Structure formats: C-alpha cells, structure tokens
Amino acid sequence: MEHQGSLQDICAPRTKSALVQECGDALEQLARQKEVALVWVPxxxxxxxxxxxxxxxxxxxxxxxxxxxxxx
Incomplete structure (x- = not known):
C-alpha cells in the first residue's frame, strides 16, 4: 500500500489485510471519542x-x- 491507495484501503468497507483492518478498527475506536479526519497530502x-x-x-x-x- 502506498500513497492515496492506503487511505482508500483504510476507508473501504472490506479488506483482506489484517494490518489495514487493525488500522481501521483503531480509527473507528478513536472516532467514538474525538473527531477524526483522514487527509491525503499529495x-x-x-x-x-x-x-x-x-x-x-x-x-x-x-x-x-x-x-x-x-x-x-
């Protein structure tokens, strides 16, 4: 994963990558407590x-x- 694709992978509803799933889960947990914004910077x-x-x-x-x- 690299660049903008990484952001798209984390935001996707399904993934085969355990690491991407772990990141998505952590972001969801954080978003329950704080506002979270993922931004791709080109x-x-x-x-x-x-x-x-x-x-x-x-x-x-x-x-x-x-x-x-x-x-x-």
Missing amino acids: GHIGVPVNERTDELARSESTGSRVPSISRR
Whole structure:
C-alpha cells in the first residue's frame, strides 16, 4: 500500500489485510471519542519537515535507523 491507495484501503468497507483492518478498527475506536479526519497530502517533495517525516516513516517500516536532527 502506498500513497492515496492506503487511505482508500483504510476507508473501504472490506479488506483482506489484517494490518489495514487493525488500522481501521483503531480509527473507528478513536472516532467514538474525538473527531477524526483522514487527509491525503499529495507530494512532500520540497517541504523539509514533510521530507523528514517521510524519511522517518520509511526507516520505521524497514527497521533501519535514521540519524536524528538537532533543533535549536
């Protein structure tokens, strides 16, 4: 799953993926307590914070380590 398709998969009424089902269930549970909005943001290229977020997400999914950045 990637990009806009991931959002569509989570919002679909049925899925074969246990992970997608788990995410959907967690979102439904959260939505009982808070307002939840899922938004697809097209393209993070050129936005430093978004590029860093993508880098961290990729490293988590692959189990690799990403050097931290210092904030002053």
